[in-house]
Amino acid sequence: MEEVIISVAQRTLVAGTPLLIGTIGEIICERSGILNLGVEGVMAVGAVTAFIVTHHTGNPWLGFCAAILAGMLISIVHAFASVSLQSNQVVSGLALTMLGLGLSGLLGKPYVGKPLEVKINALAIPLLADIPIVGPIFFNQSPFFYMAVVLAIGVWFVLEHTLLGIRIRSAGENPKATETQGVNVSLVRYLSVLVGGGFSAMAGAHLSTSYSKSWIEGMTAGRGWIVIALTIFALWNPTRAILGAFLFGGIFVLQYLLQPLGISPNFLAMLPYITTLVVLLVGGLRDSRRLNAPAMLGEPYRRGER
Amino acid sequence: MLRVTVTDREQISAAGTFFTLVLALAAGLLVIGGIFLCCGVDPLFAFKKIVSGSFGSLYGFKETITKAIPLILIGGGLAVAFKAKFWNIGAESQLLMGAIFGTWVGLNWGPALPGPVIVPLMFLAGFIGGALWGLISAVLKLRFAINEVISTLMLNYICAEFLTLLIVGPWKSPKKFGFPYTDDLPASAMLSLLPGSRIHTFTLILALVAMVVLTVMLFKSRFGYEVRVIGENPDAAKYAGIDFTRTTLLIMIISGGMAGMAGVGEVAGLHHYLSYPDTISSGYGFTAIIVAWLAKLNPCYVVFSAIFFAGILVGGDAIQISLGLPAATVDIFNGTLLIFLIMGDFFTKNRVRLLSKEKV
Numbered sequence: 001m002e003e004v005i006i007s008v009a010q011r012t013l014v015a016g017t018p019l020l021i022g023t024i025g026e027i028i029c030e031r032s033g034i035l036n037l038g039v040e041g042v043m044a045v046g047a048v049t050a051f052i053v054t055h056h057t058g059n060p061w062l063g064f065c066a067a068i069l070a071g072m073l074i075s076i077v078h079a080f081a082s083v084s085l086q087s088n089q090v091v092s093g094l095a096l097t098m099l100g101l102g103l104s105g106l107l108g109k110p111y112v113g114k115p116l117e118v119k120i121n122a123l124a125i126p127l128l129a130d131i132p133i134v135g136p137i138f139f140n141q142s143p144f145f146y147m148a149v150v151l152a153i154g155v156w157f158v159l160e161h162t163l164l165g166i167r168i169r170s171a172g173e174n175p176k177a178t179e180t181q182g183v184n185v186s187l188v189r190y191l192s193v194l195v196g197g198g199f200s201a202m203a204g205a206h207l208s209t210s211y212s213k214s215w216i217e218g219m220t221a222g223r224g225w226i227v228i229a230l231t232i233f234a235l236w237n238p239t240r241a242i243l244g245a246f247l248f249g250g251i252f253v254l255q256y257l258l259q260p261l262g263i264s265p266n267f268l269a270m271l272p273y274i275t276t277l278v279v280l281l282v283g284g285l286r287d288s289r290r291l292n293a294p295a296m297l298g299e300p301y302r303r304g305e306r
Numbered sequence: 307m308l309r310v311t312v313t314d315r316e317q318i319s320a321a322g323t324f325f326t327l328v329l330a331l332a333a334g335l336l337v338i339g340g341i342f343l344c345c346g347v348d349p350l351f352a353f354k355k356i357v358s359g360s361f362g363s364l365y366g367f368k369e370t371i372t373k374a375i376p377l378i379l380i381g382g383g384l385a386v387a388f389k390a391k392f393w394n395i396g397a398e399s400q401l402l403m404g405a406i407f408g409t410w411v412g413l414n415w416g417p418a419l420p421g422p423v424i425v426p427l428m429f430l431a432g433f434i435g436g437a438l439w440g441l442i443s444a445v446l447k448l449r450f451a452i453n454e455v456i457s458t459l460m461l462n463y464i465c466a467e468f469l470t471l472l473i474v475g476p477w478k479s480p481k482k483f484g485f486p487y488t489d490d491l492p493a494s495a496m497l498s499l500l501p502g503s504r505i506h507t508f509t510l511i512l513a514l515v516a517m518v519v520l521t522v523m524l525f526k527s528r529f530g531y532e533v534r535v536i537g538e539n540p541d542a543a544k545y546a547g548i549d550f551t552r553t554t555l556l557i558m559i560i561s562g563g564m565a566g567m568a569g570v571g572e573v574a575g576l577h578h579y580l581s582y583p584d585t586i587s588s589g590y591g592f593t594a595i596i597v598a599w600l601a602k603l604n605p606c607y608v609v610f611s612a613i614f615f616a617g618i619l620v621g622g623d624a625i626q627i628s629l630g631l632p633a634a635t636v637d638i639f640n641g642t643l644l645i646f647l648i649m650g651d652f653f654t655k656n657r658v659r660l661l662s663k664e665k666v
Contacts, residue, residue: 037455041641077645085652090393090455091599092648098592099641105634106345217634222463229456266471273460280452 002133008253009137013145014211016249018043018203020148022227023234023241024155025199031159031236032192033172035298037093038078039200040224041100046071046201047208048104051111051215060120060209064202071201072194074100079193083186086300097224105217116213120144120206144206149242151199156238168192172294175301185301200224222273229276233283236294244279251275313657323602323654330650334643341638352625359624360617366624368503372576374609374616375506376401376568376590378513381597381612382520382605383564387557389524389603390537394558396443396458397565398591399465400436402583404566405573406469407435409488409580412495412573421494425508428495429570436566437559439465444558448551462591466583473580488580497575506575509567513609516564520605533557565591589636593619596644615640 022039029036046067054063077099081092120143128139159165170178171188179185203223208215226248234241255268339349360370380397387394394400411431416424442461446452470486479489497506524530532553535543543550572586573579580586597615601607622636652658 081645081648085649087648087652091595091644094395094595095641095644095648097641098637098644102634102637102639102641103341105632106341106638109630109632217632222459225456225459229460232453232456264471264475266467266474270464270467273463276460277446277452277457280456281446281450 006133006136008257010141011253011256012246012250013137013141014249015252016246017142017145017148018206018211018223019227019230019248020152020241020245021144021206022200022203022224023230023245024148024152024238025196025203026227026231027234027236027238027241028155028159028168028199029192029196030231030297031172031294032168032189033175033294033296033299033301034079034082034189034193035089035093036075036078036096036193036196037090037228038075038096038100038197038224039227040220040222041097041104042071042074042197042200043100043204043207043220043224043227044104044218045074045100046204047219048108048111048204048215049201050205051116051208052107054116054118054209055111055114058118060116060118063209064120064205067201067205068198071197071199071204074103075194075197075200078197079190082300083189083193086302089298089300101218108215108217111215112217114214116209119213120210142206142210144202144210147202148245152238152242159238169294171301172296175296179303186303189301200227203227226272226276229280232293233279235283247279248272248275309661311659311661313659315655315657318654326650326654327600327647330646331643334646337646338639338642341642347629347631352629355625355628356618356621360619360621366620368500368505369620370613370616371510372504372506372616373590373619374612375509375513375571375575376587377594377597377612377616378517378609379509379568379571380565380590380594381601381608382513382517383561384594384598385601385603385605385608386520386524386533387561388537388598390533390553390557391540392444392447392554392557392561393455394440394443394458394561395455395595396440396461396591397561397594398587398589399458399462400439400562400565401569401572401587401591402465402469403439403569404432404436404563405569405580405586406472407566408432408570409491409573412491413489416492416495419494424492424495425497425574428574429512429567432566432570433563434566436569437563440558440562440565441555444554448554469580469583469586473582477580479579482579486581490578491574495574496578497571499575504576506571509571509575512567512571516567517605517609520560524605529553529556565594588619593636593640596640596647599644599647 022043026036026039049070050063050067053066054060074096078092078096081087082089122140123143125139129135159169167178167183167188171185175185204220207219212219230241230244230248233244251272255271258268259265339353342349342352358366360366380401384394384397408428408431411428412424415427439461443454443457446457447454473486473488477488479487481489497508499505500507524533532548535546535548536550536553568590569586577586593615597608597611600611600614618639619636622639625631626633626635
């Protein structure tokens, strides 16, 4: 029994990790006022880049860095369209997702079905990993897990308690007033989109170099969209995202747990998506006053306009 | 010293809009060519294959029209929704739900009814199926303030699994050698094809008529006026006494219903039974988003932009086979062209000039 609990909890954290990393990135981006629906595509680009680089260099950390770079690069598309051109962010984000999924499919075609010889392995933290039950669950995890939790707390701190965080948040709440304070709103938004893209790609790197160590087209399987829902669930707060991401991780694991009970696998596969809706539904019931979203989320800002 | 200045265009001319559109598409194709080149694919050869595969031969052109049918239906419905800034990304599953409803009617009532009765009934059922599935998102948005992008997308995944559940489970045909397919539709419920092609004429005519109706509705009726006001200025809509709830529900009935009918057309015209979601719709719900956008959200223009993107789909299939490219290649086209289209919009709406600094 104890083994089962440990294994379920462990897998829950593994499944939740990419969701958490992606959600932190989207929170940064949305706090600055830019809605980025490109997460799914950027995640796929990150996954394929990490895989290809790791495959050729044999160094998964090089793949990891390359993925972040690629994610930031492709996110420039969305930043340019939504910040510089004041385009509709919904459409531009969708375009980024299509482009990302397409590019990853094309680039990854020769690598389909090839296993990765090296991957990013679990890292046991000395002493802590030896604590019964808690140790193997929390302290014998992939480095991505530790990174995700540390990043969540770090980003929360930056957003809430530093000048940079105030600038990012005020760009999303009241860009006009922010600009009069001498802050370059466009620059803040550009950087937020790019950093958000880097996070999405990092989540993708987790999928291809740690979670499954292989590449298949469409391996992100809607996680990018769940990230966007989780951002709302987390009320744009990275520490709440920790809770949300691992809740969803648990639902992914639940699918495998319930399958032997004779429940249709197709029904189980619906669970994460149904849960997303239910979670938002509960959120909507609790607070109908628009959930304290950044006031100018999705609104293009044009300098010098009244 | 030069600097870029951006000012609103006072007048947006039709010729200017068209010119920017063509320029944006050309620039987009250029970039796609560059991407191909980087991936070791000869872009000229690829483009030649795409054009010859889609418009260059009679066979290809017929296939293009076949694939344009669902794109017209869905794109027209999406144009209405997007006009009101209701971001329905769920046409893919509204299509599937329409296919499910339509197939049920065809399988159960088809054997007893003649074609002229059963076919309209199936399309009606498909419309209802797609509309109901779309309404979920409208209600979630109106009642619980749930972003429609998320809800329509989640419903896409849910519906695809639901369809699979049906065909591997209760609806699975005993006559299909164990494959997860439903029974064939009875002959009366199958649509007749234009001889020598796969064009199901009934759906094509339905799609064209629907575009005329939607255009009139959108630009000449009170409902269309309300849709446009809600899209352009939701605050003004409130003061103008527009019933936001009613209009939003209607929008999703139309948008979902159109996609639902497209689903019936695909099953009754081409497949004749339900199978895997990817087979019933090869991403039409997503491609139609760009179709609507290229058409400037005008159902009349949707016809042309649908044919254009259907050509890319057919041509995409051709290069997949001849160059061994993955299915996702079409996404590169869709994504890149969409990006350039929205960039083009910027230049349609704004005058961008290079001025020397002294003059400013």
